[in-house]
Amino acid sequence: MNTNIHKIIRFSVAAVLIAALSLGGGILGSRITQNNTPTETVFQDSVQPASVTTLPSGDSDAVARAFQEKFRDIAATTLPEVVEVNVTSTVTQPAFSSPFDFFFGKPGGKPQEREYQQRGLGSGVIVAKKGDTVYVLTNNHVAGEADKIDVVLSDKRNFTAELVGADSMMDLALISFTAKEDIPVAVLGDSDSLAEGDWVFAVGNPLGFQSTITAGIVSATYRDAQPGSGMSGITSYIQTDAAINQGNSGGALVNLDGEVIGINTWIASQNGGNIGLGFAIPINDAKRAIMDFIDTGSVSYSWLGVQTGEPDTSLAADLGIEQKDGAFIYSVYSNSPAAKAGLRPGDVVTRIGDSEIADSNALVRNVASLPVGKSTDFTVLRDGNSVELSVKTEKREENSGSDVSALWPGINIAPLTDDIRNQLSLKKxxxxxxxxxxxxxxxxxxxxxxxxxLVISINSEKVENARDFYRGLNAPSDEIQFRILRSGRELTIGFTKPEL
Structure with missing residues (x-):
């Protein structure tokens, strides 16, 4: 049984199920709210949460009613802060003059293309108001490519909105509209304070049912995107069983205090409908994006310039890191921030600044959230020793990491096991x-x-294990020579080593 990843924007043309694209970092322990001065967007430290309804003991009916009153309060607070986002986008599709063209093609060339207007529906969260400008946070896959955007409030007021900025990497977009009247602004909570089992509520417009709120719990925190899912690895996700469907994209995930702690983004499902596997971008990851959108119209991420991953059990054992957390560096891009700072293939990044790095996903998220152009202390494990490096990241561009010819060495290695020995017909x-x-x-x-x-030596130094390989690879030298065994013959292959 295949489980698919689905965006949760609803298209009016048809129920279209498309894999979603969704970085983290932000202003931890802060909230975005509206000050008494209506001309400013105010960022202030978190205050004590609103008082929680006390649940009486020994009276099940009173307990149930206390829950009901609390849920009603949350709905009354949050529903006006979440809007319906209606978008119109231009799509291009082949135009066939007859069914025969569709099946057999048209002689003499490609079919003509026509532009169509496609309407979609999602949700958004009112996160700030500056003067008469109201800012709404939603998903990039809702509004990022829209030609026309309309916002409908829970009280049916309708406003024409425009795109402030969009970011496909974290799947966030900020839109704005103008309103002189009072507009409720959501309070942004602290998503890092969440724990499995916490009550949460999904607020949005599923399948076009405006101002819908559903209840559930936090099923998991810091959930990483699965390999091959199409979801970005630069943010983790809050998993919830609160009902989320198409049209919920960009809507709020809120806690018992009525604070927004996530932006509902995608679901895992066999059929595109809710099965209790919903995922939201943690609001702490979105806070910096909101500020960047308002200040510059775009989000800047840091770039390190490495290829990272999780070594399998045999490679980790060969390196002596099987019991250690960290992100393994397979390759480094020449002339990248990593190369300039002294990071090398075979290093294991265990800490960035004050943050411990558990795995490659944590490395990706932490690097992306670093201030661009500022130096940060990295701790790496190299050949069994701890090494401290100062790394100055650069701004991640669209083509960052696309030049494979700059990748050093561009090799993944494996220890010589009995199975591999048999596959390669190697002798004992x-x-x-x-x-x-x-x-x-x-x-x-x-x-x-x-x-x-089979690499048997590097620059005449014998290679018996993974440590030997990376020690030889990283040894100071302008040229490098691999002595290899291929199909029973020993060969020497040499090439110039790049300046890292």
Whole structure:
């Protein structure tokens, strides 16, 4: 049974199910709210939460009514703070003059293309008001590509909105409209304070049913995007069983204090409907994006310039890191911030600033949230020793990391196990490290090295394990020579080592 990842914007043309694209960092322990001065957007420290209804003991009816009153209070507070977002987008599709063209094609060329207007519906959260300008946070896949945006408040007031900024990486967008009258502004809570089992409420417009609120719990916190899901790894997600459906995209996930602690973004489902697997971007990850959108119209992320991942059990054991947390560095881009700072292939990043790095997902999220152009202390484990480095990140551009020819070495390795030995028809006396994968256009990939090669020495130094491999790879040298075993023959392949 396949579980699919679905955006939760509702299209009026048809029920279209598309894989969603969704970084983190922000102003921890703060909230965005409206001051008594209506001309300013005010960011103030968190205050004590509103008083929680005390649940009497020994009287089940009174307990139930206390819950009911609390839920009513939350609904009354949050429903006016969440809006319906109606969008119109232009899409281009092939136009066929007859059914025969569709099935058999049209002689002499490609089919003509026509532009169509596609309408969609999502949700948004009113996060700030500055003068007469009201700001609404929603998903990029709701409003990021829209030609026309209309906002409908819970009291049916309708406003024409415009796009302030959009970010496909975290799947967030900020839109704005003008209103002289009072507009309720949501209070943004602290998503880091959430725990599994906490009550939460999803507020939005599922399937066009305006101003809907559903209840559930936090099923998991800091949920990473699954590999191949199409979801961004630069933010984690809050998982909830509160009912979320198409049209909820961009709506609020709120806590018992009526504070927004997440932006509902996607669901996992076999059929596109709710099965209790909803996911929201933590509001702490969105806070910096809101400020960046208002200040500059875009969100800036830091770029490090490495390829990272989780080594399998055999490689981790060969490196002596099987019992250690951290993000393993497979390759480094030459002339990148990582290379300039001294990060090397085979390093394990264990800390960035004050944050411990548990795995590669944590590395991606923490790097992205670093202030661009500022130096940050990194702690790495290298050949069994702890090393401190100062890393000055750069702004992540659209093409950052796209130049595979700058990737060093562009090789993934594997220890020589009995299974691999049999697959490669190696003898018992053969020892070394196997090239498990190689990027064809990388520095090493262009040298003639191939997947399945057994590396037996680097610059005449014997390679018996993964530590030997990275020690030889990172040794000071202008040139590097691999002595390999391929199909029973020993070969020497040399190439110029890049300046990192």
């Amino acid at each position: 006396k053969d020892e070394g490290i196997v090239i498990a994968a190689i990027a064809p256009d990388s520095i090493a990939g262009g040298s003639g090295l191939q997947q399945g090669d």
